[in-house]
Amino acid sequence: MEHHARKAVILHKITASYGKRTVLHDVSAEIPAHQVTALVGPNGSGKSTLLALLAGVHPPDTGTVHRHHRARPALVLQRSAVSDALPLTVRETVAMGRWSHLGPIRRFTKHDRAVVETCMERMGIADLAGRPLGALSGGQRQRALLAQGLAQESDLLLLDEPATGLDAASRDTMADVLAGLGAEGVTVVHATHDADAARQAGHRLVLSEGRLSSRPHNAAVAEEVPSATG
């Protein structure tokens, strides 16, 4: 039991499909609590599907998912998945992260508003709060979506390629934020093609054609994620 208490999620012999096509095969893994786990692997290897499974939005065909986190998982998708046409400001976008916390009359409390402001500050976008989401650069929009994920205050934060489109300074900010979340009791899992982000994570899972790799993590990361320095 003590062993399980330190895992946020335990996956046992999971298979998952789209229609008749099985894309995750016999995946067994443990997600350590209050740590950053990097999910790496080539395009199409099943990273997004595994994140969706951890989020509870893609059911497994077979196998079991044991959950030891408290809140509903927060899933932040790649920015390309979000329409540019949404008529929302940055603050409104981040505030959507609070929706699941609102009471029946859906009124924002002082606390909800403070969380929204803090999350914008953490992602360095407080000065963009009043700007329409569609008028931002790709990296700025990505940071707004990350702030929305943080605003959910879930203890399981799932991020699909959060570094995509971010400049070096924003990637550093994000890495600092992710590393700091563990101390706040948050478990982070992020899919990444970024070699530095994968190496910085305390734990790595390497997917290849829908299966977890049994190769040593460092060797697998070196192979799957091209070195930032070439």
Ligand SMILES: Nc1ncnc2c1ncn2[C@@H]1O[C@H](COP(=O)(O)OP(=O)(O)OP(=O)(O)O)[C@@H](O)[C@H]1O
């Ligand atoms: N909605 C879908 N319908 C059918 N097949 C899908 C769907 N989404 C993904 N797939 C397939 O499932 C497999 C795993 O895809 P997934 O998106 O999980 O990979 P990924 O590792 O996240 O890839 P990438 O690095 O390109 O984001 C791929 O073969 C993909 O073509």
